[in-house]
Amino acid sequence: MLGKLGTTELLVILVIVIVIFGPKQLPKLSKMFGKTIKNFKEGMSDNKDSDKSDDEE
Numbered sequence: 001m002l003g004k005l006g007t008t009e010l011l012v013i014l015v016i017v018i019v020i021f022g023p024k025q026l027p028k029l030s031k032m033f034g035k036t037i038k039n040f041k042e043g044m045s046d047n048k049d050s051d052k053s054d055d056e057e
Helices: 007-021 023-056
Strands: none
Touching (some): 007 023
């Protein structure tokens, strides 16, 4: 399934990222990834709030 990643899959992804970007870029990449996830979650919650207000009208 796409939504369930195990430890092995995460390790493979991490190794690929390290090979592509190098270990010096990992802090910058993780910070960007965190901001992206935060913005995505905020957008989803805003979308749910607007759906609720549309239902109330």
